[in-house]
Amino acid sequence: MAKINFYSAWYCPFAQRTWTALEYLGIPYVYKETDPYHKSKRWLKLSRNTGQVPVLQIVDRKAGQGLPDMSIPGSLRSLEYLDETHEACRSLFPTDHIERAEARFWLDQQGADIIPYFYRFLKAEAGSVEANEAKDKMLEGLLAFTQGMAASGPYFFGDEPGVVDFAFAPFALRIEMLLSHYKDYQLPLVDDAWERYVSWWQAIKYHPSFIASMPEPDSYSAKLIEFYLPYAKGGGQEDVTNTAAS
Template structure:
């Protein structure tokens, strides 16, 4: 029997629907995607930012069709097919897009080796620290520990991220976005889940009363820039179709690899 997670709206909606329609023609570069998936949104936004021609192919990774398993034995989206060869793991795929298409659109990786390495530290921080604590908070059930603990652990990861940003911004490294912004953006635009299911995100208004500086004003400046980015808006579907999916996480009944990893106290699959 397919897991409950397999029961999803079958296709992208809203602005994302329009983008899917524009990318339905066969191309040498194919993105096997799920419209709802934040890891997919990383790669999808990177493709859009760089203006790389691609074909969008919707698959349900909880049904794991043969077409997906043949390319990626783990059966996860995003999976890329490039010149008939498979690639997966969203961050690796984004880096690959920069390497393979260096002269297209936005530069995802800074040229300076030090800045590039530092950006990778924070890209890794997103996946190994922010995302697991996002999910511990989202999947929290009364009786385990206290929701205040998981909430403040999550906020602390966001604060560390904000504190590492360029002071002016608005993006992490400064005036232009880069990979580190794109890897967090899909979760940043899903923060509504905490208001909807967990009694609020609980982010302080400001660090110090009246201060324009500090972590949270900087976080909000970053978030506003991310939320208004075309590549993020146009890869986001209508809210109503995310609700049943996130309800399963909020109830901790989801059976996805990510949900199971969170329950087992592990990192992102």
């Protein structure tokens, strides 16, 4: 069977999507901590010129047949690959075609309507017009996401977690942790409209596969807060705020 090298950076929410999925599906992998900002020739080749984590590298394909290693860059493409190839009884995507299309809609919605605005809010000066606009847009996207959840819960589509949950959990964590620390901002979770978001977040936040994507839990929060300091001052990666995170 092919082996998987998982190129990741411990702080990256996109890589955390893939990490959680590897854990959930019980797929063996070799973790490769990477600095994606160091654009060495090797890294650019391995990441197929994206220069970004996550990358799944599929090695020893059909051992003995001499097939070259193959790289899959991008969080969502890697989730699709893992879901299509794993042999366990769990899956990330629903089996029904309409439900799969629905899952993809909510993945796109995260990338278009929530994630860019979270980063803009984090990077904007607290109290500025830009910060308020980004916050309002982020809330709008989050509420639409919440209203898309199955009433039964606790996960997005019901009693089992799946791709929509695992893809958003890393961002829900950063929204909670970084906005309260750097912007003194908490989601208005006491309002009735947010009740379902609260039950969703409580379920996915403590899911063992999500927890497994955060090594050294005692120091994880502090390290993450420290890592995002340049973002909170308006710096950090540019393109995340401009492009839909596919």
